[in-house]
Amino acid sequence: MTNDLMTNDLMTNKPITPKFEVSILFGQNYNTDAHITVNQGGTSSGKTFAIEQVLFCLACQTPKQVITIVGQDIPNLKAGALRDAQTIYHESATLKAQVKNFNKTDRIFEFHNGSIIEFKSYTDAQDAKSGKRDYLFINEANGISYAIYNELALRTRKRIYIDYNPNSTFWVHEQVLGKPNVQLIISDHRHNPFLEQGTRDKIEAIKKEDEELWKVYARGLTGKISGLVFNNWYVCEQIPADAQLIATGLDFGFTNDETACLQVYRQNGELWVNELFYQTGLTNTDIARKLKSANVSRQTEIIADSAEPKSIEEFKRQGWYINGAKKGPDSIKNSIDILKRYQVNVTRSSINLRKELERYKWRVDRSGKTINEVVDSYNHLIDALRYVALNKLSSAANNNSKVKSRLPFIPRTIGKSIYDELIKG
Numbered sequence: 308m309t310n311d312l313m314t315n316d317l318m319t320n321k322p323i324t325p326k327f328e329v330s331i332l333f334g335q336n337y338n339t340d341a342h343i344t345v346n347q348g349g350t351s352s353g354k355t356f357a358i359e360q361v362l363f364c365l366a367c368q369t370p371k372q373v374i375t376i377v378g379q380d381i382p383n384l385k386a387g388a389l390r391d392a393q394t395i396y397h398e399s400a401t402l403k404a405q406v407k408n409f410n411k412t413d414r415i416f417e418f419h420n421g422s423i424i425e426f427k428s429y430t431d432a433q434d435a436k437s438g439k440r441d442y443l444f445i446n447e448a449n450g451i452s453y454a455i456y457n458e459l460a461l462r463t464r465k466r467i468y469i470d471y472n473p474n475s476t477f478w479v480h481e482q483v484l485g486k487p488n489v490q491l492i493i494s495d496h497r498h499n500p501f502l503e504q505g506t507r508d509k510i511e512a513i514k515k516e517d518e519e520l521w522k523v524y525a526r527g528l529t530g531k532i533s534g535l536v537f538n539n540w541y542v543c544e545q546i547p548a549d550a551q552l553i554a555t556g557l558d559f560g561f562t563n564d565e566t567a568c569l570q571v572y573r574q575n576g577e578l579w580v581n582e583l584f585y586q587t588g589l590t591n592t593d594i595a596r597k598l599k600s601a602n603v604s605r606q607t608e609i610i611a612d613s614a615e616p617k618s619i620e621e622f623k624r625q626g627w628y629i630n631g632a633k634k635g636p637d638s639i640k641n642s643i644d645i646l647k648r649y650q651v652n653v654t655r656s657s658i659n660l661r662k663e664l665e666r667y668k669w670r671v672d673r674s675g676k677t678i679n680e681v682v683d684s685y686n687h688l689i690d691a692l693r694y695v696a697l698n699k700l701s702s703a704a705n706n707n708s709k710v711k712s713r714l715p716f717i718p719r720t721i722g723k724s725i726y727d728e729l730i731k732g
Contacts, residue, residue: 327399327730330500332357332492336468337364341490343460345479346470348492349527351506353499354470356391358444361468362424363395365442367405367725370420373440377459379450380428381414388446389414389426401728432458444468453478473529476665480529485655495527536643536667536681540651546581550574554699555603556691557594557611557629559618560587566594567687568601569660571695577650578700582657582688591621598627610694632694639681642693645700660688 327333330353336344346354362374376392378384396402396409396416408417414426429435435458443463445456448471456478460467469479484491496502496510514521519538523530531538550572560566566589572579583601603609605626611619613631622629635641653660666685669677 327360327395327402328501329360329730330357331498332494333360333730335492337361339466339490341466342488343467343469343483343486344490344492345484346468346492346494347473347479347527347529348470348498349495350472350510350524351496351499351502352494352527353501354492354494355388355446356395358468358470359388359392359395362442362444363392363402364726364729366416366418366422366424367402367420367729370422372422372442373438374422374424374442374444375438375440375459375463376424376426376444376446377451377455378426378428378446383447383450384414384426384428388444392416392424392426399729401725405725429455429459431455435459436462438462439464441465442468445470447471448479449474449477453482473523473527475530493527495525531665534668534671534677535665536669537647537651537664539647539649540653540664542655542661543579543652544655546572546579546654547574550579552607554695555583555598555607555609556688556693556695557609558687558691558694559612559615560687561589562587565659565687567659567691568594568597569657569688569691570603570607571692571699577652578646579652579654580657580660580692581654582660585659585688591618595622595625595627608699610691610698612690612694630698633697638697639693640679642696643681645696646692649700657688660692663687663689 332346332352332354336346336358346358348354359376362376366372366374376384376388378388393409396406405418405420406416407419409415410417416424432452432454435455439462440459441464443459443466445451445459445468448456448469469483471477471479483489496507510525511521513525519530519533522528522538528541551574553571553573555568555570558567565585565587567585568583570581570583572581583603584597586597589597598609605628607628609622609627609629610632611622611629613619613634616631619629619631632638653664655661663685667689668682670680670682671677
């Protein structure tokens with residue numbers, strides 16, 4: 308927001324009419340139809356600024372709206388969201404004309420039409436039960452507990468906005484994303500047209516030091532635990548319609564270990580994986596029933612744990628196309644090496660596989676040094692995926708895929724209103 312400060316023209320001494328300058332993030336958040344809009348973004352993507360511009364527009368357009376912006380604590384709000392809001396306010400004469408007062412003590416913008424924007428923090432879930440609102444914005448959500456969010460969400464009538472830097476998975480990934488009426492926007496500094504080039508260069512330079520940090524801060528992708536085996540997987544919404552099914556992977560379990568089953572597809576040199584089931588206490592009869600329920604064709608090859616030849620033979624006699632994984636002395640390392648040559652896309656509904664991938668680590672020795680052996684835990688679905696790699700995937704894979712941010716934008720026609728005055732001048 309650099310070129311529309313409230314100044315006078317030096318030649319005519321007439322006031323310049325200011326307006327909001329907005330990024331694509333503004334349009335995406337303003338035009339959403341979702342009840343919950345989640346903004347996952349890298350550093351300096353401008354997500355907080357864009358959401359607050361949206362909230363100012365909503366407050367101006369409809370009388371008596373109650374809008375609550377929530378932060379981890381008041382110092383964080385003052386240093387971040389509140390400071391951005393004051394910048395937006397001071398840079399727009401049109402907005403200033405709509406605001407009756409800013410109560411610095413209570414941190415409340417009061418509008419002439421009766422709307423308010425309040426900045427608050429809550430100590431616990433009980434504290435969050437006080438008050439209702441039309442719009443809710445959870446700023447830097449990974450610093451706020453799910454219990455507090457849930458109480459606030461229950462008392463929000465119209466729409467909820469959430470933003471955060473994706474340092475690691477937390478309750479938004481586990482409790483919110485993937486549910487109906489939720490939109491996810493992933494952004495990074497490239498979506499912020501107002502950022503200086505020097506800042507962009509600094510962000511991109513992170514890649515030379517730590518690629519995982521670069522993925523989080525330069526590309527807005529969710530961070531993962533240090534020392535993980537796989538860092539080449541990403542969440543997708545669904546399997547592409549034109550993806551080719553390679554095989555079904557099956558790892559047997561029973562009492563303590565889950566029986567795990569997934570299907571692996573290939574498209575454009577990338578792998579696409581979808582979890583089918585993950586459950587303890589399944590007999591072979593139960594597994595066959597679940598395979599049928601998941602619409603696994605008897606013509607589709609199943610690659611199973613070769614340590615269970617009796618079970619494999621039983622499934623063959625039932626008419627299933629099933630074979631044991633081609634294991635060997637270095638099969639774990641070899642299958643990992645094969646999988647790491649691909650970009651692996653995991654469906655959002657594959658919750659257990661995603662959890663395994665987030666925890667599947669290399670062993671460390673007593674000195675804390677990583678050694679070339681994996682920790683044998685959190686790996687039942689990963690084992691099923693490895694079995695498919697051993698039998699069906701060649702070692703030659705596309706290794707040139709690039710990490711991309713996903714940010715669709717569909718403009719919407721809006722009639723002349725306060726929106727036009729704020730955004731278009």
